[in-house]
Amino acid sequence: MFNFETSLGQASFANPIFTASGCAGSGRELSQFFELTELGAVVTKSIMLKPRSGRATPRMAETPSGMLNSIGLQGPGIDIFLEKDIPWLRDQGANIVVSIAGESVEDYAVLARKLRSVSGISALEVNISCPNVENRGQVFACHPETARAAIEAVRRNIGGELPIIAKLTPDVTSIAMIAEEVVAAGADALALINTVLGMVIDTNTMRPKLAGKTGGLSGPAIRPVAVRAIYQVHEAMPQVKILGMGGVATGRDAFELILAGASAVSIGTATFGNPTAVMKIKEELKAGLIAHGFDSLKEAVGYAHRVEGNL
């Protein structure tokens, strides 16, 4: 029997294929296309303290093998989210990972307090890397001190067993250095990578295409960046579990991230092109792992790091 199980921090999952935050809403729409219990976990859209309109449109530009987005974390705020989305997801029997985002260290602390006693959540993904919010120059995950402060605030306030997964941006000089910082601050696992900051200029209007000017690049275009980031962080801290993401569209792509060091894989942009992509990727990954002779997913994690000469 092939063992597909995986874990991040203290949380276990039946399989390693998750949705990516912001690419599956809170699961309702996708549940029309497959059972959410088929997923390793549903990672919900990053939720903030207050309702948020998000950015003006246009918010999207398709790019070669990818897309640029600047949603600006549109959402109902934590209170409505806890009242409406979490109970619904629990009723579905889904494994839930809640993603939170804040505008200040205090926001992260308050969000963690609001979530600490909520039942039915497997882990917390802390988005400290969204490049779309105002004050873009000040992305938490771009500076060791602010990355550490945000994660410490969550650690201090979450209490109990709920694992903290810190989500990092690749837009830094050394992602391994930031990763070490947030692990020291109390992160149990890491989510790599968030979107890569980019821009598209419309050559007809001769202005930036997105109303927010810059946006986050996602999709297969960024997969090599994700593989590199995961590889470097796994090399620096092989004991820390990684939830990998970035441009995964096939089982082969998910396998690539796992070889680099990911213990689970989130699927984002691929879902926009195909709502059942996650199911297809899950089956392809399993078949691929078996075809390569692995008895379990865990054996394949970080396999690309094995010393030269070994098979």
Add this chain to the structure above:
Amino acid sequence: MMGINKNAVQVMAEIVSNKKVGAYNHIVFSVGDIANHAKPGNFVAIAVGGANSAMVLRRAFAIYRTFDKGNSGGLLEIVVAPHGAGSTWLTNQAPGFKVDLIAPLGTAFGIPTQPVRALLVGGGYGSAPLFGLSEVLKNRGCRVDMVLGASTAMKIYAPLDGKRSVNSLTIVTEDGTTGLTGKVTDVLGDIIETNEIDIIYSCGPMGMLEAINQISSNFGVVHQCAIEESMACGIGVCMTCVLPIKGEDGVVRMLRSCIDGPVVDGDTVIWNSKRTIPDGTWGAH
């Protein structure tokens, strides 16, 4: 907030026919049961470019009409303007080819319970969903007038059987190559007054819809329009397709046009808000 169209399913749909009509391609797909559930105003989302395409997002097209062919399966038709790479790829696919299609998506035109006098206004390929609507309205005993506009004759989509389904058809082109010269909005006032129009249905470019809404507001006529916002997923999970809409509680929210639209009540839309979030929008700061 509404949910995804509960009839939406994903299928591999074979192209049954693909013919050039003026500036557009009229494409027919074999879609099975979907044909029984699609309503005028709903749209389809189609994956383009083939398996290893660099185009990662679906393309949205209004459903022109559907047929239930009994045992031989349902048919769904769309009218495509080759615009960029994705829509052009679609217009180049031959019968027999299968595309990954999700339908029906989004809201539908509201159908009045009373036999009213309706005016249908289409811009360019925006006429396509109006013919199916016209049939439904006629079956309800409504009078249906139609105005179609485009920049030039080639961009007027008005098939013969479609023309027969309306009581009157006025065509307007900007260059005068067919019909009257001008814009659809030039003729609306007269028709609304003369034919005592109760409701306007429209589909076309945002600028046209906004201009129609000004006229419908002035005359105090209800206006339902099918809007076209840039969409990444078409199924409600990406939040790229939003536009500001005023709810019954008077609060303006950024709603997803793929879920709460494409058909919306024209008076609830905060028009001309591209590149801004209107003041007072829920969650704006």
